[in-house]
Amino acid sequence: MKRILDVKNLQVSLPTPNGNLRAVRGIDLQVNKGEMLCIVGESGCGKSMTSMALMGLLPKRAEVTAEAMHFDGMDLLSLSKKERNQVRGMRMSMIFQEPMTSLNPSYTLGNQLCEGIIKHKKVSKDEAKKRAVYLLERAGVPYPEKRLDQYPHQLSGGLRQRVMIAMALMCEPDLIIADEPTTALDVTIQAQILRLIRELQQEFGTAVIFITHDLGVVARIADRVAVMYAGQVVETASAQDLFADPQHPYTKGLLNCIPIPGKTLPGSHLESIPGVVPSLIGELKGCAFENRCNASTGECCYRSPSLENHLGSAAHQVRCPIATASFQEAV
Amino acid sequence: MAEYALELTNLSRHFHLKNGAFKEPTLLKAVDGISLRIRPGETLGLVGESGCGKSTLAKMILGLLEPTDGDVLINDKMRGASSRLSMSRQLQPIFQDPYSSLNPRKTIEQIIRLPLQLHKIGDANSQQRAVKDICDLVGLPERLLKNYPGQLSGGQRQRVAIARALILKPNILVCDEPTSALDVSVQAQILNLLMDLKKELGLTYLFISHNLGVVEHLVDRVAVMYRGKIVEQGTREDIFQNAQHPYTQALLSSVLTPEPALGLPDVLDSSAWNQAS
Ligand SMILES: Nc1ncnc2c1ncn2[C@@H]1O[C@H](COP(=O)(O)OP(=O)(O)OP(=O)(O)O)[C@@H](O)[C@H]1O
Ligand SMILES: Nc1ncnc2c1ncn2[C@@H]1O[C@H](COP(=O)(O)OP(=O)(O)O)[C@@H](O)[C@H]1O
Ligand code: SF4
Ligand SMILES: [Mg+2]
Ligand SMILES: [Mg+2]
Numbered sequence: 001m002k003r004i005l006d007v008k009n010l011q012v013s014l015p016t017p018n019g020n021l022r023a024v025r026g027i028d029l030q031v032n033k034g035e036m037l038c039i040v041g042e043s044g045c046g047k048s049m050t051s052m053a054l055m056g057l058l059p060k061r062a063e064v065t066a067e068a069m070h071f072d073g074m075d076l077l078s079l080s081k082k083e084r085n086q087v088r089g090m091r092m093s094m095i096f097q098e099p100m101t102s103l104n105p106s107y108t109l110g111n112q113l114c115e116g117i118i119k120h121k122k123v124s125k126d127e128a129k130k131r132a133v134y135l136l137e138r139a140g141v142p143y144p145e146k147r148l149d150q151y152p153h154q155l156s157g158g159l160r161q162r163v164m165i166a167m168a169l170m171c172e173p174d175l176i177i178a179d180e181p182t183t184a185l186d187v188t189i190q191a192q193i194l195r196l197i198r199e200l201q202q203e204f205g206t207a208v209i210f211i212t213h214d215l216g217v218v219a220r221i222a223d224r225v226a227v228m229y230a231g232q233v234v235e236t237a238s239a240q241d242l243f244a245d246p247q248h249p250y251t252k253g254l255l256n257c258i259p260i261p262g263k264t265l266p267g268s269h270l271e272s273i274p275g276v277v278p279s280l281i282g283e284l285k286g287c288a289f290e291n292r293c294n295a296s297t298g299e300c301c302y303r304s305p306s307l308e309n310h311l312g313s314a315a316h317q318v319r320c321p322i323a324t325a326s327f328q329e330a331v
Numbered sequence: 332m333a334e335y336a337l338e339l340t341n342l343s344r345h346f347h348l349k350n351g352a353f354k355e356p357t358l359l360k361a362v363d364g365i366s367l368r369i370r371p372g373e374t375l376g377l378v379g380e381s382g383c384g385k386s387t388l389a390k391m392i393l394g395l396l397e398p399t400d401g402d403v404l405i406n407d408k409m410r411g412a413s414s415r416l417s418m419s420r421q422l423q424p425i426f427q428d429p430y431s432s433l434n435p436r437k438t439i440e441q442i443i444r445l446p447l448q449l450h451k452i453g454d455a456n457s458q459q460r461a462v463k464d465i466c467d468l469v470g471l472p473e474r475l476l477k478n479y480p481g482q483l484s485g486g487q488r489q490r491v492a493i494a495r496a497l498i499l500k501p502n503i504l505v506c507d508e509p510t511s512a513l514d515v516s517v518q519a520q521i522l523n524l525l526m527d528l529k530k531e532l533g534l535t536y537l538f539i540s541h542n543l544g545v546v547e548h549l550v551d552r553v554a555v556m557y558r559g560k561i562v563e564q565g566t567r568e569d570i571f572q573n574a575q576h577p578y579t580q581a582l583l584s585s586v587l588t589p590e591p592a593l594g595l596p597d598v599l600d601s602s603a604w605n606q607a608s
Contacts, residue, residue: 042514043485157381186380187541187585188601194587195595213514216544216587220595239591257519259548260588266548266567267526272519276484 004174004207005031005054008068012049015061019281023049025231028307031175034205036198038218038239041228042254044277047211050228051177054209055094056084072174089120093168097180099160103152109163110148117170128170135166139196158189162196169200176201179211194221215254219243227251230288231280233307237316247310247318249295287320295322333406336503336535337369337392337422342401344387361387363559364401369552371406371502374529374536376546376567378582379556385539388556389507392537393424405503416450423496427508429488433480440476443494450499465494468531469524486517493524503535511541522549543586547571555579557604578604 012024024046031037039047052058054069056076069076071087079087096102104112113136114128123131129148136144139162152160161181168176178197182190198221201208212218218225222239227248235248246252256271264270275292278284286301287293293300300322308324310316318324342365347356362384369375377385390396392403394410403410405421413421426432433442440462447458466473471490480488489509496504506525510518522545528534540546546553547567554564555576563576574580581604584596 042516187543187587188380188581191585191587191596192598195598198595214587215515215589219589219591220587220593222591243589243591254515255589257515258589259522259544260590261544261547261571261586263588264548268548269526270519270523270548272523273516274520276486 001035002033003030004033004072005029005209006068006070007054007066010050010053010066010069011064012046012053012058013063014049016281021281022283023231023280024053025280025284027226027228027231027233029054029209029226029233031207031209033174033207034202036201036208036210036221036223038222038225039209039211039228040213040215040218040225042213042277044280045228046231046280047213047228048179049231051094051179051209051211055088055092055177057088057094086120089116090171091173092175092177093171093173095161095164095168095176095178095181097183099157099164100152102164103160105152108149108151109155113148113163113167113170116167121171131170132166135169136163138200139163139166140192141166158185158193161185161189161193165193165196165200169204169206172204173206175207175209177209177211180213181210182217183212183214190217197221215258227254230277230284232288232319233317234289234319235317236307237310241316245316247316247323248289248320249293249323250289253292253294289320295320297322332371334370335368335404336371336373336406337367337537338402338404338407339365339367339388339392340402340404341366342388342391342403343399344384344391344396345399360559362391362398365556365559365561366401367554367561367564369503369535369537371535372529372533373552374538374550376550376553377537377539377556378541378543378546378553380582381541383556384559385556386507389424389505389537389539392505393422394418419446419450419501420499421501422503422505423499423501425489425492425496425504425506425509427511429485429492429512430480432492433488435480437479438476439471439478439480439483439491442480442491443476443498446495446499452499461498462494465498468497468528469494470520484517485513486520489513489517489521490524493521493528497528497532500532502533503537505537505539507539508541509538510545518545525549543571543582544588555582562604576604 007029010024010027013020013022027050041047053064058064113132117123117128133144136147141147141159141162182193219239225237225239225242226233227235229250235251246255253273259270273292278288286303287305290296290300305319305321307317307319310318342362344362346359346361348359349356379385391398443462444458447453463473469490471494510521538550550567552566553570554561557578563579574583
């Protein structure tokens with residue numbers, strides 16, 4: 001399968017009044033053509049920083065480093081600003097949680113849909129409009145022709161998100177990064193939008209990095225999953241394996257917190273993860289999850305664990321020597 | 332004991348939306364003739380899509396918004412017939428956003444204590460003791476009392492909001508999306524706390540939430556709201572195992588549990604419930 005994105009040891013830090021905040025602490029990501037990779041984790045774990053770093057949309061004061069950041073063979077970090085803008089316009093696109101952050105309230109939707117493709121792909125205005133109408137229709141927007149003359153505020157939240165999806169597909173990108181695209185929507189609309197993203201992705205062979213904090217969403221749409229905690233990936237596996245056989249104490253903890261209809265006894269005490277996420281300012285000593293982990297041993301606060309293969313397979317990796325070791329003992 | 336902790340009869344709230352200077356305003360029936368009863372000690376879940384009128388209903392119950400029509404009865408007495416203090420001692424809110432609902436310039440101790448001071452209940456010593464007791468009850472470490480809201484995590488702030496709501500010992504809590512702004516690990520802590528408090532204090536809850544998994548876990552009865560009206564209500568089993576209204580069915584089929592084998596649900600046609608409602 002063709003690899004679209006290959007990122008090694010991505011780090012992002014931001015200066016704050018209290019010191020350097022290391023939001024992303026060495027992340028590896030691989031995404032293949034037509035694949036859906038879900039990044040899941042709680043708020044503040046660095047999901048949005050990761051996606052903005054990949055898109056090249058972080059503010060100047062953010063420091064981004066990586067051993068490799070290859071997009072379809074191109075080294076993104078060595079591109080000039082102009083080249084990077086081109087890649088972003090034509091081959092990578094982004095869908096945000098709140099569509100109004102990326103829609104301009106004072107331009108018509110037609111203007112905004114067609115702007116990129118006219119600029120980057122040198123197509124005529126008519127062709128651009130035709131494609132916009134086609135994609136709006138595919139995205140389930142009623143009266144697509146009429147929408148071209150409407151302004152963002154004239155649409156409901158669900159419709160705006162559909163427009164954003166159409167917009168993200170305008171230039172037939174190889175990669176779409178969707179950062180919590182359905183978090184603000186009602187569940188019935190969420191289900192529709194997820195189905196739409198999945199269908200269009202399969203139809204166009206687009207790779208998608210889908211970012212969410214909702215494990216239910218992950219389970220239903222992901223091919224592969226990366227679980228993030230405090231700026232690191234703590235577990236990565238196929239969706240099947242992750243939910244059937246979670247290994248990292250954090251992944252297990254997250255799954256146990258959610259009441260599941262038909263499974264969790266109503267009214268029963270729910271498991272929770274005690275404590276709070278550590279501060280990301282400065283260095284973390286030992287395992288970042290140590291202060292909340294129910295499996296921690298004396299060593300955990302000294303050793304910084306690395307991602308290791310589970311059962312000898314690189315398809316399922318875990319950042320916890322205790323989980324890996326106890327498994328080996330049991331076998 | 333009152334027969335009903337909370338009773339709404341034919342409650343409505345309409346808004347006139349302006350359409351520019353020369354056009355007739357549109358009438359929006361945000362809440363449209365709702366009748367509901369909650370028995371003491373019962374938890375009623377109120378679910379429905381964004382904009383269907385849940386918060387408008389909650390605001391009328393809390394006396395933050397005047398109804399256009401209909402009545403709110405609290406512990407069998409008309410709201411408005413009792414004094415503000417008496418209302419505050421019966422009914423308290425917990426809102427979604429533990430960030431904006433706490434005054435950033437007051438310490439946690441001041442925030443929790445304020446209702447006692449406002450209503451001149453007890454002296455300084457007994458107030459301080461009450462604050463400490465309530466912190467114990469909601470699992471808030473005493474060392475945080477001198478801190479400001481900005482120094483607390485989201486879950487801790489929601490515990491502060493719950494402590495503040497409970498300090499006057501009300502018997503009814505109106506919770507409008509109390510865990511929607513929280514991470515799941517913290518959500519579980521707050522849900523456990525709400526369940527424990529109910530057992531310990533015999534509280535009555537009106538529990539408003541988008542999250543049907545959470546609602547199923549917490550409530551005795553459910554009311555499903557759509558465009559200002561209740562389209563279906565029943566016991567937890569009635570609604571979650573045997574929903575009758577197409578809108579309820581659509582809501583339930585859209586719940587995404589962490590079960591990869593199930594994939595995405597089929598998209599239902601909303602005309603089914605628009606006609607039925
Ligand atoms: N002060 C107001 N003036 C005009 N319209 C209002 C006002 N308050 C609420 N509305 C409208 O009334 C309807 C119901 O709003 P409400 O806030 O009760 O919804 P909700 O069910 O709580 O939604 P959510 O799940 O998004 O919190 C919406 O259409 C809203 O826009
Ligand atoms: N503009 C910023 N300046 C400083 N710190 C920031 C900024 N934006 C985010 N952060 C911090 O970076 C970390 C990761 O944030 P983010 O990537 O937004 O998390 P997520 O998307 O997973 O919720 C958090 O600790 C957050 O507080
Ligand atoms: S390394 Fe130790 S503290 Fe970290 S997750 Fe594993 S057991 Fe827990
Ligand atoms: Mg984010
Ligand atoms: Mg509301």
